Each structure stands twice: as C-alpha cells, then as structure tokens.
Amino acid sequence: SYLDRTNVGFAALTMNKDIGLTAEQFGFGAGLFFIGYFLFEIPSNLIMQKVGARIWIARIMITWGIFS
8 A cells, every 4th residue: 555655656756747637636536546445455355365365366467457
C-alpha cells in the first residue's frame, strides 16, 4: 500500500503536466483508485486463502491480460 502511494506520487510529478491534469483532478483520480483498492483488498485476500495463492495470482494475471 505504501509503495503504491509512493509510485502514484512520483507519477504525478510529470504525468500531470504531460496530460494536462490539475492537482485537484489528479487527487480525485488517486482517491478513486485508493477507494477501490481499499474495498477489494480484504475480499481478495480472503478468496486467496480459500483457493491458494498460485491459482489466485494466475487469475489476476489472466484478468489483467484480458482487460488490457
């Protein structure tokens, strides 16, 4: 969680200027990201305990591959 916040902060240094975001717009987007992170982190970990880390991480990789 701390590493994610740090990376988002570093991304803001150049990304805001490059794509024309104000600090408020970036803050709103970052807030949405962390709300989603907060809401899905605990259920994801509970499911991972039930099905195992290997299957759960594979499912995450496949899902990201499909959506990207």
